[in-house]
Amino acid sequence: MAFLGSNVTSEVGLRLLLCPLGTNIVTRAACCSVGIVLPVYSTFKAIERNEENEQQKWLTYWAAYGSFTLVEAFSDKFLSWFPYYYHFKFAFLVWLQLPSTEGAKQIYKNHLRPFLLKHQARVDQLMGFGGAEMARFISMHQEEFQFVRTMFMKIRGSANPKVRDATEPAESRRLHTIEGQTRMISNPESESDHDDF
Numbered sequence: 001m002a003f004l005g006s007n008v009t010s011e012v013g014l015r016l017l018l019c020p021l022g023t024n025i026v027t028r029a030a031c032c033s034v035g036i037v038l039p040v041y042s043t044f045k046a047i048e049r050n051e052e053n054e055q056q057k058w059l060t061y062w063a064a065y066g067s068f069t070l071v072e073a074f075s076d077k078f079l080s081w082f083p084y085y086y087h088f089k090f091a092f093l094v095w096l097q098l099p100s101t102e103g104a105k106q107i108y109k110n111h112l113r114p115f116l117l118k119h120q121a122r123v124d125q126l127m128g129f130g131g132a133e134m135a136r137f138i139s140m141h142q143e144e145f146q147f148v149r150t151m152f153m154k155i156r157g158s159a160n161p162k163v164r165d166a167t168e169p170a171e172s173r174r175l176h177t178i179e180g181q182t183r184m185i186s187n188p189e190s191e192s193d194h195d196d197f
Contacts, residue, residue, distance in 0.1 A: 027086035027087055027089075028086055031089050034094055034097070035089075039097065042058060057104075060105050061096060061104040063104070063108055064104040065093075067112055068092075068107075072089075
C-alpha cells in the first residue's frame, strides 16, 4: 500500500515540474507578483520620493485592488474552476496598473467612488459599529489575549537553540559555550567551590 502512495506522490510531483501551467502555480505566482509585489515597491518609491501624482495613482490602485479582492474572496472558489481564470486575473491586474489604460482610475471613478458616495453614511455607521464592537471584544477578553501572549513568549523562548544561536552575536555564543562546558565538567561536589567567586 505504501508503494501505491509513493507512486501517486511521484506522479503529482512530476506533473508539477513538467507541466506547471496546468496546475496554475505559475499564473498564481505571476498574479501575486504583479498584483502585490510590484505595487508595494512602487508605492514605497512614491512615498519616499514624495511624488503626489504617483501617490494618488497607487492609492487609487490599492482601492481598486482591495475592492477586487473583496469580491474575489466570495467568488474565487466558484470562478477558479473556469479555464484560464488566473490568466484573466493576471491580465486584469496588469490592466489596472498600465499607465496607458489607467484601469484602476477607471474602476475608481466609474464604479467605486459613486458606490461609496451613495452609501457613505451607511458604511461610516457600519465601520463605527464594527470598531466599537472590536474594542469591546478586546477589552472583555484582555486576560485571554494576555494568556496567549505569555504562552507565545514561552514557546518562543524555548525554541530550538540553533535558531536562538543564529540570532545571537558570535561573542556571546562563545561565552555561553565556555560556561556550559565549565558546568558540565565540574562535579556537583565542587560547585560550592565556584560559589566563592
